[in-house]
Each structure stands twice: as C-alpha cells, then as structure tokens.
C-alpha cells in the first residue's frame with residue numbers, strides 16, 4: 001500500500017478549486033497517453049463542490065469530454081431524477097454543462113427501475129457493467145480508473161462503506177447493496193474496498209472542521225472496518241485533499257505546512 005500523500009488548502013473553496021485543477025490535469029494526461037480517461041465520482045458536499053469548481057474552471061475544456069468515462073463510487077438507492085441522488089446532483093453541478101458522450105456516463109441503477117426495489121440486484125447489475133468494461137490488463141473485474149474520488153464522512157465512511165457495516169468487510173464482490181446506512185437514505189449501492197483499491201489514484205476529499213476527527217483517525221493507522229477511509233488507497237497514489245479545518249487534528253508529523261497559507 002502506498003503511503004497517503006496529504007495536501008492542505010486554506011479553506012474548502014480553495015480546496016475545491018485546486019482539486020478541480022488537479023483533476024483537469026490528470027484527465028488530460030490520461031487522454032494524451034491513452035486516448036481516454038476514466039473517473040469515479042463521489043457524492044456529498046465536497047464531491048459536488050469539486051464538480052461545481054470544475055464547471056467554472058478556465059481550463060475546463062482542455063478535457064475532451066467525449067472521451068471521458070464517468071462512474072460512481074456510490075449512490076443513494078432512490079428513483080431516477082430524485083434530487084437526493086448523487087448522479088442528479090452531479091448533473092446539476094457539472095455534467096449537464098459539458099459535452100459528455102452519454103454512452104460513457106454510467107450512473108448506478110435507480111430504485112423503481114429495471115430492478116424494482118431490489119438494491120442487491122441493482123448492485124449486481126452495476127458489477128456486471130463494470131466487468132464488461134474491464135480489459136484483460138486491468139486489475140480484476142473493473143476497468144482502469146485513472147482517478148477515484150471519495151468524500152470522507154465524519155465517521156470516516158467513504159462511498160457507502162460505513163464503519164463496522166457488512167459492506168466494508170466485503171472482499172470478493174465489487175459492488176454491493178447497502179441497507180440500514182446511518183447516513184440517510186438507508187438503502188444505497190456502493191463500490192467495495194477491493195473495487196476502490198483497483199483505481200490508479202484514490203483521492204479522499206475532506207473539508208470542514210466536522211472532518212478533522214475522521215481525518216485524524218483514518219490517518220492514524222486505524223483498521224479499515226473501524227475506519228473505512230483507512231482502507232481506501234490506489235495502486236499508484238493515495239491523495240488526501242484537505243482544508244486547514246479538516247487537517248487541524250492531524251499529528252504535526254502528518255500536517256504538512258499549508259503551501260497556500
């Protein structure tokens with residue numbers, strides 16, 4: 001496992017803008033090298049804040065939007081178009097403003113769709129979609145994700161993997177249904193840690209003082225069942241993008257001087 005890198009920005013607005021700029025560069029590098037790029041989106045305020053910052057970024061259209069694959073790390077299992085769905089919020093923040101290829105945007109199934117109210121069946125269908133997109137050279141039954149982004153919850157959850165819940169213990173499946181989630185809504189779909197760890201780069205987004213304890217716990221050597229964020233790392237890079245408030249409880253040794261102070 002590669003050691004997490006930490007970057008601390010002055011405040012959450014600057015963190016979102018800097019992370020958006022970083023994502024543009026990463027996508028352009030991948031598209032230049034391989035003709036395509038693949039990104040996994042996260043829900044939540046920090047994730048949507050990054051997408052909104054990307055929408056207004058001056059270099060936004062350096063990205064070839066027609067050659068970008070978008071997946072989700074988790075989804076609230078609600079009807080299509082529900083305002084609380086992560087994909088609804090992502091479309092409002094960015095996706096409806098850029099010329100993506102709809103065939104390359106992969107939302108997780110909605111409640112009341114092909115799988116009715118069965119979140120487990122919906123999760124299995126998304127796992128099949130991922131497996132179908134995988135190439136022989138990929139690590140397991142998911143495609144190569146260039147960047148997989150994860151908001152970090154105050155309890156250290158990432159995606160819809162909550163401390164001590166069954167989904168965080170999954171070692172085989174890539175996508176699971178989540179029931180009884182402590183963060184509403186209770187029924188969700190989530191990538192599992194094995195799927196997350198297949199990504200080249202995993203970026204964890206944590207801004208706000210309500211994330212300070214979670215960052216300190218996750219970066220202190222806690223186990224992944226107790227602190228799922230501790231189990232989120234990439235094959236090439238693991239990057240924590242924080243603001244000063246979220247970094248406030250990190251031990252000095254883990255708290256790089258804020259380069260933007």
Ligand SMILES: O=C(O)[C@H](O)[C@@H](O)[C@H](O)[C@H](O)COP(=O)(O)O
Nearest residue numbers: 043044045046151152153158159
């Ligand atoms: O479906 C969700 O709610 C998200 O995917 C979830 O994992 C989120 O990223 C964290 O809870 C952080 O959310 P905030 O950034 O809003 O604190």
